[in-house]
């Protein structure tokens with residue numbers, strides 16, 4: 001029956017649920033035997049892959065063209081009309097697989113996840129999920145609509161954020177004040193959406209019989225290998241080991257810039273001016289330059305990875321440049337039926353854009369490496385633990401960087417490369433404390449849901465966490481901008497708890513990088529082997545395959561900090 005599904009995913013975009021339903025029903029009814037199960041899984045994967053790809057393609061359109069009202073409407077219609085039914089179908093299929101007693105090869109890990117998904121599945125949550133998605137789309141439109149008048153020029157948020165790395169301190173301060181002014185004006189609407197989302201999330205958890213949304217989300221994110229308590233241990237390790245290291249960096253920064261105190265615009269979370277006061281690197285101007293250089297980087301790193309990259313480039317699967325009416329941020333999205341990936345970024349020409357591109361390319365390579373698995377639960381990145389998915393991308397930032405020098409086909413002279421490396425190493429180190437703030441904040445929110453509905457309390461908790469984990473910043477006189485700026489961190493609002501993974505994955509990525517410094521080919525080989533496991537190995541086994549350990553205690557954190565600080569000290573000799 002499923003042989004009549006269209007081979008072309010673009011054709012499938014025209015299908016509504018009434019055309020999919022007979023296929024879905026046929027699969028739900030099919031008899032399962034040891035000899036029929038593999039065919040059944042393959043047919044299920046074909047249908048599920050087409051549905052997921054359609055959803056993703058429609059979503060992509062809402063971010064590449066935030067002003068396309070018809071595109072927004074199509075996405076909304078698909079979300080509201082197809083997805084709830086598709087999710088119910090998916091759940092029915094999982095239930096059949098779990099209950100049939102057959103254990104197809106390579107499915108032990110996916111089955112564990114399915115059991116966990118089934119345990120929290122409630123049909124009454126489907127409309128709530130649809131509502132959340134509608135609110136999230138509204139939020140994206142709201143953040144995408146942020147424009148700034150800058151000396152008569154209209155800038156988007158990414159362009160203003162980029163000014164936080166500007167060498168001129170006045171420009172940086174002005175960028176920060178512009179951002180917080182915009183947040184201030186959107187606060188009433190943002191807060192209204194926030195409270196609506198919190199209420200929906202609390203309701204979903206209660207429907208599933210769970211104490212709080214964190215417990216629900218823990219299961220939803222399939223966090224089988226660590227607990228909220230382990231996250232706290234991670235935060236403590238960061239406070240003990242990383243915060244002092246960042247303070248050492250802050251002292252150097254103050255000396256280098258000739259400042260007596262650091263303000264947020266001297267050392268923002270993920271964007272900062274050069275600590276020696278040099279102009280920000282401007283490695284490229286156009287997306288075409290970025291793409292051409294990235295291709296050379298990947299060619300030197302590994303010929304197969306380069307061939308994946310050329311597919312992305314040649315098939316129009318890269319939307320990289322800053323334009324009006326693009327949503328902010330960056331992401332990689334899989335197109336499972338096409339066995340392809342799509343990369344979205346808003347690149348304005350900074351070194352951070354280069355790193356983001358390496359990062360999202362790492363995700364895309366992960367998609368290419370896993371498509372050989374027959375079942376979508378084995379192949380799709382959506383099912384691979386995020387703690388490992390982000391290792392795939394963060395390790396690529398570190399593996400690709402050494403090829404950014406001009407003599408290896410990249411952008412930079414030796415001196416510029418040292419500046420770029422320093423920027424990257426500083427970002428790695430300063431990220432952990434910020435990650436701890438974002439994560440600890442959310443633990444507080446979902447442990448205190450009622451209090452968190454009052455955003456003034458959220459503001460206070462956020463401010464006190466920033467003071468604990470980032471004591472090097474001086475907020476005197478601008479405390480109001482500190483309190484409100486959690487709203488700048490989109491994950492908090494639209495992807496709850498999805499953040500600590502970056503901190504864990506960064507540790508793993510540094511392990512891969514350390515291996516690559518000793519044995520470049522061996523490290524890339526292990527990295528690719530781990531990616532190719534898709535979702536068929538447990539989280540610790542995926543890390544092991546990549547040549548590292550899944551652990552984030554004080555010992556591991558200290559080891560990584562030692563490596564990064566060592567690299568920073570080495571860079572001191574080049575200038």
Ligand SMILES: [Zn+2]
Nearest residue numbers: 359363390393
């Ligand atoms: Zn990522």
